[in-house]
Amino acid sequence: MNLYGTDLNLLTVFDALMAERHVTRAGERLGLSQPATSNALARLRQLTRDELFVRSGGRLQPTPTAIALAQQIQPALQQIAAALQREQPFEPATSDRVFTIGMTDYVEFALLPKLLERLQQVASEVKLQIRAGERSQLLALLDSGEADLICGLFPEQIAWHEGQRLFREEFVCVCRQDHPSIGDTLSLEDYLSVSHLLVSIKGDRTGPIDTLLVGHLLCI
DNA sequence: AGCGGTGTAAATCATGGGGA
DNA sequence: TCCCCATGATTTACACCGCT
Numbered sequence: 001m002n003l004y005g006t007d008l009n010l011l012t013v014f015d016a017l018m019a020e021r022h023v024t025r026a027g028e029r030l031g032l033s034q035p036a037t038s039n040a041l042a043r044l045r046q047l048t049r050d051e052l053f054v055r056s057g058g059r060l061q062p063t064p065t066a067i068a069l070a071q072q073i074q075p076a077l078q079q080i081a082a083a084l085q086r087e088q089p090f091e092p093a094t095s096d097r098v099f100t101i102g103m104t105d106y107v108e109f110a111l112l113p114k115l116l117e118r119l120q121q122v123a124s125e126v127k128l129q130i131r132a133g134e135r136s137q138l139l140a141l142l143d144s145g146e147a148d149l150i151c152g153l154f155p156e157q158i159a160w161h162e163g164q165r166l167f168r169e170e171f172v173c174v175c176r177q178d179h180p181s182i183g184d185t186l187s188l189e190d191y192l193s194v195s196h197l198l199v200s201i202k203g204d205r206t207g208p209i210d211t212l213l214v215g216h217l218l219c220i
Numbered sequence: 221a222g223c224g225g226t227g228t229a230a231a232t233c234a235t236g237g238g239g240a
Numbered sequence: 241t242c243c244c245c246a247t248g249a250t251t252t253a254c255a256c257c258g259c260t
Contacts (some may be wrong), residue, residue, distance in 0.1 A: 023245060036231055043230095060245090083254060 011041040011073050017053060018046065018070045019143050022061045029145070076139075094124035100129045102138035102150035111166070112150060 017025035017037075024068055027037035048069065053060035062070070090097075103111070108130060119126055131141055135154065141147035142161065154163065173186055 024243095033232060034245075035233080035247085039230070042246085 010044050011077060012038055013037060014044055014052070014066075014069070014073060015077055017041065017060065018062060018074070019145060020067065021053070023060065027182040092126065094125070095123060096125040096127070098127045098129055099149075100131060100141075100147045102133060102141045102152075103130045104134065104138070104152040104154070105132060107151045108132065110169075 012030060013026065013032075016029045017023070020026040020029060023041065025035050027034050029035070029063065029111070032040070041053065048065065050065040051063055052069075053062055053123040053177055110175045119128070123143075131138075131147055135152055137152040138147070139154070142150050151166065172214070173191065
């Protein structure tokens with residue numbers, strides 16, 4: 001395919017439409033009017049020979065083709081943005097940028113005090129805006145551009161996100177000394193042999209620990 | 221090289237149609 | 241009825257070409 005005759009700005013429109021699922025708001029994000037965005041969508045449809053977005057439940061829903069395209073286009077746009085930003089390197093000591101970080105409440109507790117201490121040392125003018133939420137909400141914040149980065153437990157890799165392990169965590173079991181089912185040490189068998197109370201944020205028994213225990217739990 | 225005419229693409233404005 | 245998307249008319253920006 002010859003890219004010379006292709007308007008690559010359409011890719012940013014596509015990216016905004018994927019994030020907003022709304023022509024007007026996608027246009028606002030890009031500084032375009034709603035008709036201009038609608039027109040760009042029409043050209044995207046012509047270019048890809050696919051509807052890309054169909055109206056459903058009052059919102060635009062991406063077609064399978066659009067979802068597949070997004071997985072390739074979004075990392076490409078991130079690479080282009082990173083390449084262009086090299087001209088203006090980030091200087092922590094002088095920057096007064098406001099970073100928006102999405103965190104789960106646990107990560108907030110575990111990470112934020114150390115992060116603030118470190119920022120005070122190397123980037124005292126940088127400000128943080130913390131957005132709390134559970135996993136899917138944080139991913140949506142990242143996709144929509146409302147968060148610069150998110151911190152939490154994300155077991156599966158998503159094609160257009162870059163990830164980095166910050167730390168490993170261990171869980172500790174505490175029980176009374178005379179617990180009838182457990183001796184001096186706690187084996188996996190001991191742990192699984194007792195009844196469990198499941199705390200599931202979404203109420204659907206999801207999450208890595210919930211999944212591991214789903215065959216052994218006692219729901220209340 | 222600079223200027224002006226022309227065509228095309230994309231923008232805005234105004235408005236209509238569909239769905240909740 | 242209101243909101244949202246699509247579309248037609250018009251305007252604007254830009255590339256291309258020919259002329260001086």
